[in-house]
Amino acid sequence: MAVAELEPSVIERKTSGSPQHRGPGPDAPFSLTQLSFWDRVTLCLLTAMAAVLSLWNLTGAPSYQDDEGTYTAQAFAVHSGSLAPYTYWYDHPPLGWIQIAAINWLPTLLGLGDGTAIGATRYVIAAYFVASAVLLYMVARRMKVRVPFAALTTVIFILSPLSLVLGRQIYLDNIGVPWLLLAFYLALSSRDALWHHVCAGICFAVAVLSKETLAIFGPALLIALMYRPRWSNRSFSVVGFLTVGGLILAFYPLSALLRNELFSGQGHVSLQDALTYQFLERSGSGTIFEAGSSRAELLAGWLYFDKYLIAAGLAAAVLCLLRKQSRVLTVAIFSFAIPIIVGQGYLPAMYIIGVIPFLALALGTGVDIAWSWLEKLGGARPDLTRRLRAVFVAVLCSALVLMSVPQWFEQDRDLLTAENNANWRQTLSWVQDNISREDVVLAPYSMWYDLNSSGWNDSWTMIATEKPDLDKQFETAHPDGWQEIDWIIVGPSVSANIDSLGLSRAASALSHSTPVRTFGEWTIRRVEVPVPPRTNER
Amino acid sequence: MPVSVLASALVVLIALALFAIALSTLYLNTYAWWDPKTQIRTSYSGLQESEACSFSLIMPCRNEREDVMRATLSALLGQTHSRKEVIISVGHDDPETVQTAHALAREYPDFVRVSVDVSETKNKPRQLNKALSMCRNSVVGVFDAESIAAKELLAHIDSVFATKNADVVQGAVQLINYRDTWYSLRNCLEYFTWFRSRLHAHSRQGFIPLGGNTVFIKRELLDEVRGWDGNCLAEDCDLGVRLSTLGRKIIVAYSPELVTREETPDTLKALVRQRTRWSLGFMQVFAKGDWKNLPTRKMRAIAWWTLMQQHFMAFAGVCIPVAIFAAVWGGFPLVVTLVAFLPLVPTLATIAFDICMLQEFGRDHKFTITWYDYLRLIVGTPLYQLVLAFSALRALIKFIRRDFGWEKTDHSGAHLSYLEPAVTAAVRP
Numbered sequence: 001m002a003v004a005e006l007e008p009s010v011i012e013r014k015t016s017g018s019p020q021h022r023g024p025g026p027d028a029p030f031s032l033t034q035l036s037f038w039d040r041v042t043l044c045l046l047t048a049m050a051a052v053l054s055l056w057n058l059t060g061a062p063s064y065q066d067d068e069g070t071y072t073a074q075a076f077a078v079h080s081g082s083l084a085p086y087t088y089w090y091d092h093p094p095l096g097w098i099q100i101a102a103i104n105w106l107p108t109l110l111g112l113g114d115g116t117a118i119g120a121t122r123y124v125i126a127a128y129f130v131a132s133a134v135l136l137y138m139v140a141r142r143m144k145v146r147v148p149f150a151a152l153t154t155v156i157f158i159l160s161p162l163s164l165v166l167g168r169q170i171y172l173d174n175i176g177v178p179w180l181l182l183a184f185y186l187a188l189s190s191r192d193a194l195w196h197h198v199c200a201g202i203c204f205a206v207a208v209l210s211k212e213t214l215a216i217f218g219p220a221l222l223i224a225l226m227y228r229p230r231w232s233n234r235s236f237s238v239v240g241f242l243t244v245g246g247l248i249l250a251f252y253p254l255s256a257l258l259r260n261e262l263f264s265g266q267g268h269v270s271l272q273d274a275l276t277y278q279f280l281e282r283s284g285s286g287t288i289f290e291a292g293s294s295r296a297e298l299l300a301g302w303l304y305f306d307k308y309l310i311a312a313g314l315a316a317a318v319l320c321l322l323r324k325q326s327r328v329l330t331v332a333i334f335s336f337a338i339p340i341i342v343g344q345g346y347l348p349a350m351y352i353i354g355v356i357p358f359l360a361l362a363l364g365t366g367v368d369i370a371w372s373w374l375e376k377l378g379g380a381r382p383d384l385t386r387r388l389r390a391v392f393v394a395v396l397c398s399a400l401v402l403m404s405v406p407q408w409f410e411q412d413r414d415l416l417t418a419e420n421n422a423n424w425r426q427t428l429s430w431v432q433d434n435i436s437r438e439d440v441v442l443a444p445y446s447m448w449y450d451l452n453s454s455g456w457n458d459s460w461t462m463i464a465t466e467k468p469d470l471d472k473q474f475e476t477a478h479p480d481g482w483q484e485i486d487w488i489i490v491g492p493s494v495s496a497n498i499d500s501l502g503l504s505r506a507a508s509a510l511s512h513s514t515p516v517r518t519f520g521e522w523t524i525r526r527v528e529v530p531v532p533p534r535t536n537e538r
Numbered sequence: 539m540p541v542s543v544l545a546s547a548l549v550v551l552i553a554l555a556l557f558a559i560a561l562s563t564l565y566l567n568t569y570a571w572w573d574p575k576t577q578i579r580t581s582y583s584g585l586q587e588s589e590a591c592s593f594s595l596i597m598p599c600r601n602e603r604e605d606v607m608r609a610t611l612s613a614l615l616g617q618t619h620s621r622k623e624v625i626i627s628v629g630h631d632d633p634e635t636v637q638t639a640h641a642l643a644r645e646y647p648d649f650v651r652v653s654v655d656v657s658e659t660k661n662k663p664r665q666l667n668k669a670l671s672m673c674r675n676s677v678v679g680v681f682d683a684e685s686i687a688a689k690e691l692l693a694h695i696d697s698v699f700a701t702k703n704a705d706v707v708q709g710a711v712q713l714i715n716y717r718d719t720w721y722s723l724r725n726c727l728e729y730f731t732w733f734r735s736r737l738h739a740h741s742r743q744g745f746i747p748l749g750g751n752t753v754f755i756k757r758e759l760l761d762e763v764r765g766w767d768g769n770c771l772a773e774d775c776d777l778g779v780r781l782s783t784l785g786r787k788i789i790v791a792y793s794p795e796l797v798t799r800e801e802t803p804d805t806l807k808a809l810v811r812q813r814t815r816w817s818l819g820f821m822q823v824f825a826k827g828d829w830k831n832l833p834t835r836k837m838r839a840i841a842w843w844t845l846m847q848q849h850f851m852a853f854a855g856v857c858i859p860v861a862i863f864a865a866v867w868g869g870f871p872l873v874v875t876l877v878a879f880l881p882l883v884p885t886l887a888t889i890a891f892d893i894c895m896l897q898e899f900g901r902d903h904k905f906t907i908t909w910y911d912y913l914r915l916i917v918g919t920p921l922y923q924l925v926l927a928f929s930a931l932r933a934l935i936k937f938i939r940r941d942f943g944w945e946k947t948d949h950s951g952a953h954l955s956y957l958e959p960a961v962t963a964a965v966r967p
Contacts, residue, residue, distance in 0.1 A: 081871075193573045198887075236571045236894045243890040247883045251876060258866065258875055 029190030030141035038147045043137060046154045050133035053158050054126040054168055056416045059119040061168075063420040066493055067350075068170035069445035072121045073464075075100035076449055085452070085459045086471045090261070090274035093252050095209035096172035100124050114425070116450045118170070125174050129167040132174075133158055135181035136357045142188040143325050143361070145368045153364025159404065161411035162306035163356045168415070173353035176210035179203045180217055181357060187225040187241070197225060197237035201245030209252055214354050216339070220332035227328065282346040295347055299340070302352050305411065308403040313359025316366030323372075326365045332358045367396060423520035424491070430517055431489060431524060437461075439486040440478070442468070442509055444494055465494055468505035482508040483529045492521045546874045549865050553878045556861060559854045560884035562847055567731045568891050569739035570792075580738045582694045582793045583701050590700040592621035593692055594673035594757065596653075598665045599628050599683040604638045606684050606951040611642055614681060615649055619692035623649055627669035630656045662750070663766035663773035670757075670765050679754040680774075684949035685711065686799040686957060687752065694796055695754050698789055705759050705786040706778075708737065709752035712797040714903060715952040716911070721809060722802040723914050724922040727892060729800075730899045734792055741790045745832070745841045747820070748778030748788070752798040759786065770826070771942060772819020779823055779841070783831045794902030801953035806925070813929030814936065817852070820845055821937045852930035855923030858885060889919055 028034065035043070074084045074094070078101035083094045104117075104124050113119025133154050140150035157163055167174055183203035189196035200221070208215045225241055226234070256262040256271040264272040286293025303310060317333040320326040336355040340347065374392050378385035428447055435441060437455045441462050448464045456462035460477035468474045468482060478484040482505040488494075490510065498507045513525035570576050595614050599607055607626070614624050624646075626639040636654060643650040653669040670678060677699065681687060691709060698707045710733035716726040733749070740746045753774065763780055766773040781788060803809040823829075829841035858881045865878030896915055900907035936942070 191573055191575070194568060194571050232574045232577055233571045235897065236568070236891060239890050239894050240568075240887065243887050244883065247886055251879070254879060255872060255876055258872055 030138065030144075031190050032138070036147075039141065042147055042151045043134065046137055046151060046158070047130060047134055049155070050130045050158050051126070053164060053412070053416070054129040055123070057418070058122050058126060058168055059114050059116070059421060061415045061418040061420045062165055063492075064118055064424055064446040065169060066445040066491075066497070068121070069118055069448055070464075071097050071100065071170050071172060072118045073445065073449040073452075075104055075121060076117060076453070085449075086464070086467050087269060087473060089269040090256065090271045091278075092172055093209040093212055095206060096175040096211055099175055099210065100170070103127070116425075116428070117453065118446065118450060121170050122168060125168065125170050128174050128178055131178040132167070132181060132357060135178050135185060136361065139181055139185050139188070139357075140361055140364055142185055142190065143329075143365060145361075145364050146371065149364045149368040149371065152367060153360045156309065156363055157357055157360040159408055159412060160306045160309045160356065160360070161408055161415070162302060162309060162352070163360075164412060164415055165305055166350060166353050166356075169350075171350040171353060172211040173213070173350045176207040176214045177354060177357060179207035179210060180214050180221075180354070183207060183221055184224055187221055188228075192228075192231040192233065192237070194233055194236050194240055198240040198244050200225065201241040201243070202248055205245045205248035208249060211354075213348070213351055216336055217332055217354065219335055220328050223331055224328040227324075279345060284344045285347040287344050288341055295340070295344075298347055298349055301349065306407065308407065309356070309359055309363070312403070313362050316362040317359075319366040319369055320362050323365070323369050326362075326369070329358055329362045329365060333362060423522045426519040427489065427491075427517075427522040427524060430519070431487075434517075435487055435524075440484050442485050442488040442506060444489060444491040444497075446491060446493075447489065465497060465506050466501060466503060468509075469503040470501070474505070481505060482512075482527075485509045485527050488513050488525050488527055490523045490525060542870075545868070546870050549861065549868070549870055549874050550877050552857070552861055553865070553880055556854050556858050556881035557884065559847070559850045560858070560881045560888070562843070563851050563854075564884040564888045564891075566736045566739045566847075567888055567895075568735060569742070570735035571891075571894075576738070580734075580790065580792050582791045582796060583698055585690075585693060586697040586700050589619060589621060589693070589696050591677045591696050592675035593619065593623070593677050593679055593696075593754070594675040595622060595624045595679045595681055596666055596669040596673070597624055597626050597681050597683060598662050598669070599626060599635050599639060600632055600660070600662075600665075602635050602638070602683045602949060603951060605954070606949050607635075607638055607642065609951070609954055609957075610681060610683055610685055610687075611646075611650065613685075613687045613689075615646060616689055617687065617692045618690050619696060621675065622692060623651070623673075623675060625651050625653050625669045625672055627653045627655065627665040629660045629665060630654050631660060657768075659768075661768070661771070661773075663770060664768045666773065667765040667768060670760060673757055676757055677754050678757050678760055680751060681798065682751045682800065684801055684951065684953065685751055686953065688796045688798065691752070691796050691798070694791075694793075698791055699754070699756075702789050703787065704789040705756055706748065706781055706788040707754045708746075708748055708788065708790045709754070710734070710792045710797040711749060711751045711800055712903070713802045713953070714799050714905075714956045715801050716899075716905065718802065718804075718952055719806070720914065720918055721806060721922055721925065723896075723911060724918050725802040725809065727896055727899060727915065730895055731892075733797070734895075737790045738792070740844055741788065743840045743844070744837060745782050745829070745844050746778050746788055746790070747772075747775035747823070747844065748781075750774035751800065755781075767826075769942070770819060770822050771815050772823055775819055776823045776826065776828070779845075780828050782841075783828055799953055799957065801949060801951065804950040804952060810925060810929050810932065813926060814932045817849060817930045817933030818936050818942065820848055821933060822942070825937075849930050849934075852923070852926040854881070855885075855920070856927040858882060889916060892919075 030039070075097040077083060077085045078098055082088070088094070100121060104121050107113055107120040107123035108117070112123045113121070136157050137150050137154045140153045141147070145153065180203070183200045186196045186200035186203060204218065204221055222241070226238060253262055253271060261268055261270045262272065264270045264276075285295035285298065288295050288299060290296060314333065317330045320329045333355060336358070339345075340351075371392065374388050378388050424447065428450055431441070431443070431451055432454045438461070441451070441456070442465050443451050443462060445464045445466070448462065452459060452462040459467075460474070463474070463485070468478070468485070475481075488506070488509050494506075494510070497503065498510065509527050510525070512529065513527045515523045516526050517524045570580060597607075597610060597614065611624060611626070614622070626642065628636045628639050630636065636652070639652045643652045651672060653665070653672050655665045655668040657664045657668075666680065677695075679692075679695070695707050695709060698704055711729060712733065713722070713726040713729045716723045737746065737749070750773065755777075759781070763777070763784070767776045770776045778788065803812050824845045829845065830838060832838045832841055862878050862882070865875045892915060893912055896907055896912060899905070
């Protein structure tokens with residue numbers, strides 16, 4: 001076309017450099033449009049690996065959790081135009097399960113998930129896990145980590161049992177993490193392009209609207225954006241990032257405001273109430289230093305799955321301080337740790353999911369930093385270079401073997417072969433086959449959606465265990481209270497939930513019930529309502 | 539039920555249209571900052587050693603004050619480029635300005651001549667065409683009567699013609715009296731984004747409405763297309779469209795040191811008149827339909843959008859709050875209401891970027907921008923938007939009535955107080 005812009009010789013000179021190389025040189029910033037051969041190969045292999053490990057035996061292990069059922073049910077509720085099958089009370093921003101709802105028809109269509117909705121939804125999460133793995137590699141490469149160590153980062157992320165166990169389950173954190181990683185990838189734009197930084201703001205907002213706890217990475221992301229060699233449009237980038245990200249986040253309180261549920265009030269749920277509950281009122285998890293507190297137990301649980309990743313990742317986070325580009329990882333990991341160490345409030349078990357990629361990235365970067373030292377050392381003594389490299393690789397490999405074989409191998413093998421949901425599945429079929437669709441049933445959330453959609457189709461006939469006590473609508477649907485409940489299905493978490501949430505109606509139903517059928521840790525119990533004493537008031 | 543669904547669909551449709559307009563505005567306004575490379579790419583290419591062109595500079599004047607004309611002429615005669623002539627273009631019905639023009643021409647007989655347009659309808663393109671017939675040099679440039687050209691401008695423009703083999707070079711204009719009125723700050727910033735960013739985006743897309751000031755065209759080419767359209771209110775835009783359609787090479791260049799400095803209209807009424815004229819001009823160019831001759835469908839779509847976007851933008855500023863208001867109190871489903879809020883995201887982002895641009899404007903022109911200016915910028919935005927919408931509406935009514943009279947902007951010389959004294963003093967070429 002005739003119209004052209006000025007192209008000064010500055011650019012021409014830059015691009016015409018190093019003609020002897022085809023493709024980007026080793027120092028060229030990582031960009032998807034100009035992938036080197038090794039980047040391509042590594043990305044393909046890592047994608048395949050992440051896909052196999054996240055998909056294999058996906059419905060067999062780990063066992064289905066109530067939270068997974070909750071988000072499954074809420075995602076399916078989106079299809080019919082509401083945010084939850086019960087009253088949506090602002091427990092989490094809804095974008096996570098809205099995203100699930102946007103794609104969960106696909107695994108269902110393909111017949112994945114053993115015919116269960118919760119199983120099919122796990123396949124959606126698997127896609128997010130693969131995306132996280134790929135993005136983690138991309139972020140590592142943008143942070144100038146060498147190809148083998150960037151690959152190592154991702155392999156650790158995929159193989160760590162802590163990551164794999166949680167990454168195969170339907171948790172909102174798993175939805176948010178790839179958006180968070182994409183935000184970091186874009187914030188570290190190779191071109192310092194304004195629209196990359198604006199998109200980073202959008203991605204971060206999506207991450208936070210998928211799972212609010214990921215907001216803890218906000219400061220680290222802002223540092224990642226700003227703490228780089230100065231470029232001419234920096235003020236535009238920062239303003240664009242903050243403004244657009246902030247505006248998109250604002251849609252959450254806005255939607256609450258439009259429903260007249262922003263502030264606490266009589267007779268309705270509100271965002272204010274939900275925040276007060278989550279941050280102030282919810283029974284805290286105690287401090288980490290108090291033996292036996294749920295916070296300490298939670299930490300022990302995470303360590304049980306992968307103490308090596310956590311310990312080595314924390315150590316590497318300190319090492320990351322030595323390289324300017326990777327200091328942001330230290331900030332990310334330690335800002336994430338603050339609520340764990342300092343806080344006493346409620347700490348959810350999946351909280352750890354957000355930091356796993358950063359721990360892996362810190363490890364990969366730490367190794368990369370060590371390798372750089374080695375190269376420098378080798379520069380001084382060229383005769384030693386080969387030997388030093390060999391020793392480094394040997395030490396690294398043996399460390400990995402020591403780390404992975406005893407703990408990782410066993411746990412990963414379990415995940416890929418165990419059948420932990422057999423009892424769950426048998427309970428589900430028994431209830432479907434033997435209980436009348438007219439009967440009022442109390443079922444744990446992990447099973448609730450699959451039961452309800454098999455003929456009850458009424459959230460107040462097939463009721464999730466918590467709802468008689470926590471949703472005021474129960475009283476309208478069942479004025480006689482727990483006595484109207486005919487069945488209660490008891491899974492491994494029911495008693496604990498009744499205790500921790502103080503579910504008195506569910507407790508009454510349970511205490512007036514007798515077991516009818518048991519499958520392992522699952523029991524189907526019939527509620528026997530005591531005959532009320534005759535009154536002669538008339 | 540179907541009525542409410544239909545109403546919802548309508549709200550969503552309107553909101554999406556407003557979103558597209560706001561997004562397009564955001565894109566055009568921030569194009570220059572998208573990538574640090576864009577800044578380099580849109581800059582001048584550096585000086586060549588020898589001069590390749592000679593310039594005939596037309597200075598259209600109407601009801602101008604002498605000091606304003608003298609300052610403009612001084613800046614032109616003070617150019618470092620050696621081969622130039624100035625033609626002061628006046629109309630025969632404006633004896634005072636004619637007199638001043640002749641007086642100035644007598645002061646610099648070797649460089650300045652006067653062209654008096656005697657046609658019955660008075661407007662800028664006719665004056666330009668009359669002056670064009672007197673031009674003798676290879677490149678014709680236009681400088682409005684109240685504009686102060688940078689000293690080295692012609693030399694740089696010469697280099698651009700030489701190195702880029704250009705047919706047309708569009709330089710940048712900047713309003714600078716930002717402190718004078720509530721709207722002048724917005725107006726100045728509007729010019730800043732227009733010449734710093736929007737024109738480059740249009741140039742990238744291959745369809746460009748030229749500006750009427752600091753624009754340079756090869757004389758041969760101008761003769762070939764028979765000059766400016768004597769009936770068009772936006773003769774500059776029209777020329778750009780025609781040359782784009784002919785596939786001529788148009789270069790847009792920006793450098794803060796080389797902008798031509800101008801003043802904002804001195805009253806709100808004048809601003810409205812100026813805006814109406816521009817809007818009406820764009821409508822005329824659109825209706826003329828030269829853009830339909832563009833070779834590809836995509837190019838025609840871009841042209842359509844470029845010519846219409848301005849009007850859309852003027853109305854969008856008013857429509858967005860109305861749409862939101864209607865959506866909130868119209869009892870629509872939550873999703874529909876949220877969609878109605880969507881256009882606010884690019885709109886508010888544009889305002890946020892305006893703040894950055896104001897900072898850059900101050901830095902480039904060495905003005906001290908205070909927090910009060912930033913505040914004025916934000917508070918003034920909705921009001922300014924109303925002015926634009928009103929002017930666009932006024933233009934639309936005039937367009938429907940076929941009322942194409944020329945409402946000229948008066949010049950008070952307010953910009954002169956913003957310049958260093960050296961610039962405004964008389965200069966011997």
